[in-house]
Amino acid sequence: MFKKLWILPLVMLVCLIPFVSAHAAAKPxxxxxxxxxxxxxxxxxxxxxxxxxxxxxxxxxxxxxxxxxxxxxxxxxxxxxxxxxxxxxxxxxxxxxxxxxxxxxxxxxxxxxxxxxxxxxxxxxxxxxxxxxxxxxxxxxxDKSGKVKPWRHWGDTNIGIKNGNTSKTNSRWNPANKQPASSVPAYSSSKTYSLTKGLQGKTIAIDPGHGGSDSGALGAYSKEKDVTLAISKKVASLLSAAGANVVMTRTTDVDVYAPYDGAVEELQARCNIANAAKADVFVCIHIDSFDSPSAGGVTAYYNSKTPYDYGLANYIHLQNMKATNFPDRGVKTANFYVLLHTNMPATLLELGFISNPGEERALNSDAQQQNFAESIVKGLADYFNHNGN
The missing domain is CATH 2.60.40.3500 (Immunoglobulin-like)
Structure with a gap:
């Protein structure tokens, strides 16, 4: 009788252990x-x-x-x-x-x-x-030290819009062209972009990566800046036909800010164009590269500065993968400058590897460029038709 009384608490304790472990595992x-x-x-x-x-x-x-x-x-x-x-x-x-x-x-x-x-x-x-x-x-x-300087070109929304013919002597390295520091607006998450259904009437910023003095990644016979521009122009044409208002950061082979400029100036110029246009989304198009020719695939990057950046990247990526036989490298988070400094949901697409011989050939074909362009437009339509969610 006494042995049974001792055994009962032990059995109950053993039975509780799984519940305690499960509760502990649920701790954030x-x-x-x-x-x-x-x-x-x-x-x-x-x-x-x-x-x-x-x-x-x-x-x-x-x-x-x-x-x-x-x-x-x-x-x-x-x-x-x-x-x-x-x-x-x-x-x-x-x-x-x-x-x-x-x-x-x-x-x-x-x-x-x-x-x-x-x-x-x-x-x-x-x-x-x-x-x-x-x-x-x-x-x-x-910052309480005063040693961290704010970005000084914020107030100049014309950066990159009217300087397509900028010469090398007008680059940021010319002291005579230094601009005075301007007041930097406080970062705001206020929503100025639209999430309503349909492409009609939407303002869409398309950013062809690199350009001008910046070739981007180099393949065996082609340059990233040329491939990104070719795809971007096809995207712009399709979007315009769908009734969207397209804003491109460049339409020819130029630097957006100035030849041989710094990375911050160049990237902020691209953001300024989209921000000044009050674009509803920002799509940056790039081609990847690696030191091994076997590396390949398509990636979409986003940063969750708004609740809708992930949806934008994901919807476009899903359609991109229907437009190619390149490997799927997924949708990933990143702190890329253009993802952080645009006021609207943004994504940066890496549409294959120019360092991969097979992918380079495909990327330079009109058929693959058109397929990617159509898939980007379909992804944008999916994004708006789901109200960004």
Whole structure:
């Protein structure tokens, strides 16, 4: 009798173990951490984004000295492969660490100059994986040092629009052509783009990668800049026929900003054209390259600065893969400049590898270029017909 009484609690404990383990496994985890210095605001800032596998309600604390910021993620752990220490930008954030506790995880931020709540923003966004239960925690810390300079060409929306004949002497390297610093508008997530159905009346920005003094990747006999322009012009023609208003960052073999310009000037010029036109979407077309000729395939990149960037990339990519026999390299996140600095949903497409002999031949054929162009337009139609979702 007594033996049976002892056995019963043990049996009950064993039965509970699976339930306890299942509950523990359901605890949200930080699966990735990204940091970036943002200069597209009146006050530059360092942004940290934490991908979390579940929903979380972050809490912000600042110590009395103002030199330590704590963002607590209750009931949240850290995945095993995620580093615990980061050094984003010594002028703004000296060190960022993840410290796990029984009650959750603390994000501890050491800053070189004391901050107040006015210098910080903490908010959450939906996750980027398509999983409705995932989320992102965003932490912005303003620069207090004055050493991080904001992007100075923001106010000049004509950059890249009227300089198709710019000569080499008018490049940014000519001191006489330096422009005065202008006030940089604060980064805003306010929606100025349309998500209604149909291509009719939509303003669509098409950005053929590279051009002019920048050839892009080189194949055995062709240049990336020529292939991207050829595909882009076919896309523009099809979109115009569908009733869309097409804005191209270049229509000929030119630099958008100036010959031999810097990467930031060139890329911001492309963003400025789309932003000035208040485009509904931005599609950047590139061709990939690698040091091995066997590498190949099609990729679509996006950055979740809006809730609709993923949908744009995904709908176009699905149609791209119906238009070719190139391998499918998937839809991936990236911090490419043009994805971050456009005010509307944006995607960057890598339509094959110019370093792959078979893909280079196909990419230089009118048939494959037309197939890709038609697939991009079909993907855009799918995106708008699903209201961007």
């Amino acid at each position: 985890e930080i699966t990735n951490v990204r940091t970036a210095t943002r200069t597209d605001a009146n006050t530059p800032f360092v942004r940290t984004v934490l991908d979390v596998s579940g929903k979380v309600n972050p809490k912000l604390y600042i110590d009395n000295s103002g030199e330590y910021v704590f963002v607590t993620l209750p009931n949240t752990g850290v995945a095993k492969n995620v580093p615990k220490t980061y050094k984003p930008n010594g002028n703004v954030v000296s060190r960022l660490t993840l410290e796990t506790r029984s009650s959750g995880t603390d994000v501890t931020i050491k800053v070189p100059q004391a901050v107040t709540k006015n210098d910080l923003k903490v908010f959450t966004l939906p996750g980027v994986t398509g999983n409705k239960n995932s989320s992102r925690v965003v932490i912005d810390v303003n």
